[in-house]
Amino acid sequence: MRIFLSVGHSILRGGGCTSASGYVNEYKYNKELAPYVKRALESLGHTCDVVVCPEGKFTNWKQERGYKLPIANSGRYDIVGELHLNASNGVGHGMECLYYPGDQRGLAIANRACKAFQDLGFKNRGAKARGDLYIISATKPTAVLFESFFCDNKHDTDLAKKLGFDKIAGAICYGLVGQYPNLNKGSETKVNKPVCVMYFRDGNKTTAEFIAQQLNCKCYKDNGKDLPNNEHSKYDIKYIGDLGKTRQDTAKEACKRFLGWNI
Numbered sequence: 001m002r003i004f005l006s007v008g009h010s011i012l013r014g015g016g017c018t019s020a021s022g023y024v025n026e027y028k029y030n031k032e033l034a035p036y037v038k039r040a041l042e043s044l045g046h047t048c049d050v051v052v053c054p055e056g057k058f059t060n061w062k063q064e065r066g067y068k069l070p071i072a073n074s075g076r077y078d079i080v081g082e083l084h085l086n087a088s089n090g091v092g093h094g095m096e097c098l099y100y101p102g103d104q105r106g107l108a109i110a111n112r113a114c115k116a117f118q119d120l121g122f123k124n125r126g127a128k129a130r131g132d133l134y135i136i137s138a139t140k141p142t143a144v145l146f147e148s149f150f151c152d153n154k155h156d157t158d159l160a161k162k163l164g165f166d167k168i169a170g171a172i173c174y175g176l177v178g179q180y181p182n183l184n185k186g187s188e189t190k191v192n193k194p195v196c197v198m199y200f201r202d203g204n205k206t207t208a209e210f211i212a213q214q215l216n217c218k219c220y221k222d223n224g225k226d227l228p229n230n231e232h233s234k235y236d237i238k239y240i241g242d243l244g245k246t247r248q249d250t251a252k253e254a255c256k257r258f259l260g261w262n263i
């Protein structure tokens with residue numbers, strides 16, 4: 001299966017967000033969750049493109065629609081899924097999954113997803129037919145919208161936090177393709193970004209290069225050029241700032257912090 005997975009909502013030009021907020025922020029939570037869903041699907045041999053609206057660009061939610069629909073309808077996908085969280089002044093709780101009226105495949109996905117969330121301890125609010133949401137009605141492939149839980153309900157958010165992203169992603173994966181991910185069992189694994197080392201002062205260059213050599217990764221000076229600022233988020237950066245009073249202290253602290261040396 002080729003899956004289009006979008007994160008509902010966006011951050012607008014003025015910094016406002018079109019999503020709901022409570023104990024967790026809907027948009028922020030789902031942006032963090034999406035790579036876990038992608039990894040879960042890929043573990044079963046499916047492909048998944050995560051689509052997140054550019055941040056700080058749009059002035060209203062309608063532009064989100066204009067951004068996502070051409071991608072979703074490009075012919076490259078079998079299923080469209082969008083991640084949301086519900087909200088209702090703290091009262092409502094549980095999971096519901098929305099699908100297009102009469103779409104049997106959408107209904108099957110929605111039912112599976114609701115059951116998977118029920119198995120995790122969330123209330124099963126059921127599959128709901130909705131014809132008024134563009135991500136479901138204006139998309140050509142079968143489309144579903146996950147309202148995974150209520151972001152303003154304490155029970156739901158506590159449970160989601162306790163379970164962790166891998167479990168929530170697994171339930172969504174099961175909904176979409178009918179199988180749980182084929183990941184290593186055990187504690188929650190992080191979605192890994194490539195590591196790099198970065199330093200600011202020239203005096204710390206030797207330390208930075210040593211750490212990078214030990215970690216077998218690249219080393220950049222933080223000058224806005226070697227690694228442009230807009231690419232920083234793609235890396236797990238081990239940053240060599242002034243970690244101690246002297247260069248020697250910094251070197252020592254860096255070895256402790258980034259290499260786990262017991263010195």
Ligand SMILES: [Zn+2]
Binds near residue numbers: 008009020084085
């Ligand atoms: Zn939403």
